[in-house]
Amino acid sequence: MSESNGGVDDTARARDRATVAAQAAEAGAAVAHESFRRNIPVEVKGGKTDVVTQADRDAQRAVIDVIHETYPDDPIVGEEDDERKTVPPEGPAWIIDPIDGTNNYVRELRVFATAVAAVIDGEPVGSAVVLPALGDTYLAGPDGVTRNGDSITVSDRDDPQTCTVCPTIWWDFDEREQYAAATREIVQRFGDMRRFGCAQAVLSMVAAGGLDGVITNVQANPWDSVAGVHLIREAGGTVTDIDGNPWRYDSTGLVASNGVVHDEVLAATQAIDAGNGQ
Template identity: 55%
Template sequence: MRGVLPVAEDMGNDAGERAGIAERAASAGADRALALFRGELDVETKANPSDVVTEADRDAQRAVFDAVHSGYPDDPIVGEEDDALKEVPEEGPAWIVDPIDGTANYVRGNPIWCTSVAAVVDREAIAGATILPALGEAYVADDSTTRLNGDTISVSERSDPAAAQVSTTLWWGFMEGEDHVETIGRLGRQFGDIRRFGSAQATLAMVASGTVDAAASPITPNSWDSVTGVQLIRAAGGVVTDVHGERWEVGSEGLVASNGHLHDALLRAMQ
């Protein structure tokens, strides 16, 4: 159930060390992307017109991979771009990378984008880092604590849905069978303020810091759009489940994240 942690005997043995590598790797990728931010870029389209990629994404991913392999040369790395591994291994240590989460923001000069790196063991996160370089924010989590620019943070304490700010994490209006307008309507009737920031990992980091009270999407997210942020929230005291209220893991249906106090109301709105 949603409050129960999974078991993995070696999980956390080197969470602190891997958190350090995740931070350095995410910073390396973020620095590479920031150097090209608001410059001239060729923008390519992927799955749909709003799903874009640039050479900055590829450069940042290479920088992240190099930094991870400097510390863990034999670990597999899952990455969003090009021919990188796409499936998280069932067993053993691995890394999950999104070099620029929020590329659609990035190419428009919007500063809400980030580089995210997660360290996992047996598909379960033990550490992660999300860097928003244009905003000067660095979120880092090990297996028990989340920090923003070095200071420990926690999810909000807000419990009244009418006063809560909730964000969707992913845009799914282009997908068949998912009624985006209906879901947004339910959220709007249940909660005081609805947002969408254009970067799933940045949004999840905001939940971890209490800047946003909750976030959700009914569709199954890619691992690079979710795992780091899930770890940030859990280590900050929050709750993350699928749309049925079961503990979220890679491949779960949807993603529902909150400070815990608002979780049941959020689940009702997402079902």
């Protein structure tokens, strides 16, 4: 799997990295699942809802160990501990979230995920999102996008009144007007709304067609977003920033959809700030 061999083409290199992303995510998810519903102690990192457990750290170490077995010199962008927090614009890197949805995890709710994305020059070439308590593994790479080994695609719903859309990423207590505006725009424009408390899970659900759109007007952390965004794009969907430009790891806003109703999903996202007087 070394990239030092000039005879290996870009597709093969991407396939190698996608394979390692899958292996790393599965290893981290296994560690997280082992401690799930085991009355694990909970720590607070920042605000009252910004929590972490030893399982987060242990799962992150398991993910990194798998990556470094094959790519020992690659930088890691990760949520916990001392891993770097910004994506290098050039060269290979890995973006990981050992437990996305830690608030669900500590409440013994099954919607949490381990997410790993392999990127080169900031662009994902392979990603994996594993939801161990639900038994779902989403993978994307040069050979397509799958859930539990079966090919998936975004939905083909074209009537917003039949669509289900999810607000995601956290609006803190001083931003609840924006949270309220996001939910208002969804319930007024679309058939229904869901919220799961795990960004990588809902992005995966868009890729598989269970959800038709995901919106936020804030900047998403790369570990909460890049792996799932890659799934959606490989499954035929559209992901932009709040201005409708192609989404990047450093974009403001994250607007994801099946592509067919993207204009309406984008309009709902843009109305969050407008409805809040911004």
